[in-house]
Amino acid sequence: MLAYLTVIVLIPLTAILLHAARLGFAGFVRTVTAPRVMASYRVTLGSAAVAALFSGLFGMLLAWVLARYSFPGKRMVDALVDLPFALPTAVAGISLTALYAENGWIGRYLEPHGIHVAFTPAGIVMAMSFVGFPFVVRSVQPVLEDLDPAMEEAAASLGANVWQRFSRVIFPVALPALLTGTALAFARAAGEYGSVIFIAGNMPMKTEITALLIVTKLEEYDYSGAAAIAGAMLALSFAVMLMVNLLQWWVQRREGKRL
Amino acid sequence: MKSLNSRIHLAVYIVFVLMASTSFLGAQTHLLNVSYDPTREFYEEYNRLFAQHWKATTGQDVIINQSHGGSGKQARAVIDGLEADVVTLALAYDIDAIAQNGGLLDKNWQSKFPDNSTPYTSTIVLLVRKGNPLGIHDWDDLIRPGIKVITPNPKTSGGARWNYLAAWGYALRKSGNNEQGARDYVKKLFANVPVLDSGARGATTTFVQRGVGDVLIAWENEALLALKEFGSDKFEIVVPSATILAEPPVAVVDSVARKHGTEKVAHAYLEYLYSPEAQELAAKYYYRPRLKSIADKYASVFHKVNTFTVEEGCGGWQNAQAKHFSDGGTFDQIYGK
Numbered sequence: 302m303l304a305y306l307t308v309i310v311l312i313p314l315t316a317i318l319l320h321a322a323r324l325g326f327a328g329f330v331r332t333v334t335a336p337r338v339m340a341s342y343r344v345t346l347g348s349a350a351v352a353a354l355f356s357g358l359f360g361m362l363l364a365w366v367l368a369r370y371s372f373p374g375k376r377m378v379d380a381l382v383d384l385p386f387a388l389p390t391a392v393a394g395i396s397l398t399a400l401y402a403e404n405g406w407i408g409r410y411l412e413p414h415g416i417h418v419a420f421t422p423a424g425i426v427m428a429m430s431f432v433g434f435p436f437v438v439r440s441v442q443p444v445l446e447d448l449d450p451a452m453e454e455a456a457a458s459l460g461a462n463v464w465q466r467f468s469r470v471i472f473p474v475a476l477p478a479l480l481t482g483t484a485l486a487f488a489r490a491a492g493e494y495g496s497v498i499f500i501a502g503n504m505p506m507k508t509e510i511t512a513l514l515i516v517t518k519l520e521e522y523d524y525s526g527a528a529a530i531a532g533a534m535l536a537l538s539f540a541v542m543l544m545v546n547l548l549q550w551w552v553q554r555r556e557g558k559r560l
Numbered sequence: 561m562k563s564l565n566s567r568i569h570l571a572v573y574i575v576f577v578l579m580a581s582t583s584f585l586g587a588q589t590h591l592l593n594v595s596y597d598p599t600r601e602f603y604e605e606y607n608r609l610f611a612q613h614w615k616a617t618t619g620q621d622v623i624i625n626q627s628h629g630g631s632g633k634q635a636r637a638v639i640d641g642l643e644a645d646v647v648t649l650a651l652a653y654d655i656d657a658i659a660q661n662g663g664l665l666d667k668n669w670q671s672k673f674p675d676n677s678t679p680y681t682s683t684i685v686l687l688v689r690k691g692n693p694l695g696i697h698d699w700d701d702l703i704r705p706g707i708k709v710i711t712p713n714p715k716t717s718g719g720a721r722w723n724y725l726a727a728w729g730y731a732l733r734k735s736g737n738n739e740q741g742a743r744d745y746v747k748k749l750f751a752n753v754p755v756l757d758s759g760a761r762g763a764t765t766t767f768v769q770r771g772v773g774d775v776l777i778a779w780e781n782e783a784l785l786a787l788k789e790f791g792s793d794k795f796e797i798v799v800p801s802a803t804i805l806a807e808p809p810v811a812v813v814d815s816v817a818r819k820h821g822t823e824k825v826a827h828a829y830l831e832y833l834y835s836p837e838a839q840e841l842a843a844k845y846y847y848r849p850r851l852k853s854i855a856d857k858y859a860s861v862f863h864k865v866n867t868f869t870v871e872e873g874c875g876g877w878q879n880a881q882a883k884h885f886s887d888g889g890t891f892d893q894i895y896g897k
Contacts, residue, residue, distance in 0.1 A: 336896065337895065337896075398770065399769070402770035403770065403771055405770070419770070419772075420754060420755045420772070498758060499762070503713060503755070503756040503757065503758065504754075504756055505756075505895035506895055513716075516716060516758070517713070517715045519636065520630075520633070520636075520715055520716050521885070521887065522636070522639075522661055523887065526887070
């Protein structure tokens with residue numbers, strides 16, 4: 302297992318760091334803190350955070366509907382949730398851009414109201430949410446399905462209203478899974494390239510994601526620069542994931558005490 | 561169960577042996593042409609033409625495989641080990657990169673075939689919506705306030721570098737070789753660019769299919785193809801008063817060809833591009849032929865243009881790359897603070 306992890310994950314990561322190390326410390330810092338690169342972190346991580354929150358909210362809702370209600374076509378909807386996993390991300394990007402461009406099916410109704418989605422940060426969030434929300438659904442759904450309806454019924458019989466049943470009974474149980482799902486959605490969004498690149502517009506300082514800057518560096522045959530930015534992105538993503546994991550651990554511990 | 565397993569193993573083994581033997585025993589020669597995006601259709605047909613020619617002159621069969629993608633990406637793939645016998649890329653700088661970073665071919669590769677090793681050329685033109693509603697006639701119109709210009713990112717697209725150098729070269733001439741004038745021009749130009757696609761095809765799609773922008777800066781062959789594919793009732797081509805002569809070069813990747821034993825056929829493959837038959841084919845796919853007789857024959861297809869080369873406009877590719885597209889170059893300065 303450890304060997305597997307080493308070959309698949311650790312060796313490539315080490316290669317990135319070794320490549321980046323060729324720049325030297327000063328060169329590394331200069332590369333990863335250049336204004337355009339800094340702007341791209343803001344765009345990427347900011348959009349990923351918004352997309353993760355969005356995915357968390359609607360993923361939770363969808364998981365709830367799938368776990369609790371039965372309706373015609375439910376299996377179909379259930380299967381559709383996995384589609385963003387399977388779809389080549391470029392296809393997602395091209396379809397979303399076609400929909401939200403000025404002359405697109407949806408874009409043409411939004412543009413007259415001054416709502417621009419394609420080629421703006423909103424488009425980036427849209428693409429990132431698309432690839433991220435299945436993580437939330439697939440994390441939360443099993444937990445909700447396992448939740449004994451008797452608990453809710455007990456709460457109801459004790460006089461809890463719908464909101465109380467949700468916030469006091471269901472939500473605390475689902476919270477760790479929701480955090481996991483949201484963290485995964487965030488991670489996926491932060492690393493997303495294929496779908497974002499088509500809808501982002503890629504304007505430097507405004508809608509340029511970090512992954513594009515890495516590709517740009519590669520186009521300049523600047524392998525070390527690309528590795529440096531990749532390394533910085535890795536560290537930032539890791540920091541965020543660690544925070545979410547700590548939060549999750551804290552929530553679980555707190556819940557554990559209360560139960 | 562065990563016998564089934566061993567039977568499967570045997571079957572797999574036989575398949576491998578068959579595959580291996582066909583590739584060894586076959587008298588066919590294989591050639592890999594690594595090219596850039598818009599040449600796909602042209603080389604598909606040229607490969608058939610050349611295979612016939614090779615069979616007729618030497619009696620040998622040759623199978624040509626082709627690979628397409630962004631020019632810089634393709635060059636990187638070759639440097640990283642994609643075994644291309646020949647490369648046919650968008651700009652000389654990318655083949656220079658293969659010579660420098662990979663050492664896979666001679667530094668003076670560009671002198672090995674006629675006309676700077678560019679059997680066909682193209683140029684950079686403007687594509688506008690039908691009727692030219694905004695009255696765009698030349699480069700100067702692109703920097704008028706409110707005009708939306710579509711061009712890909714020159715950092716990631718070979719075609720976009722030609723676009724950028726065409727605009728730069730024009731502005732430099734107009735301002736009497738005053739570099740500040742050219743800088744101001746490209747800064748205003750890119751202030752009018754709402755979307756920076758990563759490749760030339762992407763920019764064409766944004767303009768043609770997404771309906772974004774008032775004018776697309778494009779390869780002439782790409783613009784003519786867009787007219788053919790989407791109808792000349794939707795778009796029209798505007799030829800600016802001066803533009804760049806785009807020279808997409810070709811080269812044999814010496815060390816790979818030597819290893820494959822394909823030096824002779826690889827050389828013939830590129831040389832044949834200069835033949836009347838191939839030149840005619842290039843013209844059919846909207847590349848400007850070098851051969852005078854064919855160029856004259858297709859004179860009605862191609863607009864008369866007043867062009868300058870990269871050497872004249874920017875002092876060659878190495879200079880252009882270092883000055884404009886490297887980290888902190890004039891393109892980065894446009895978006896810098």
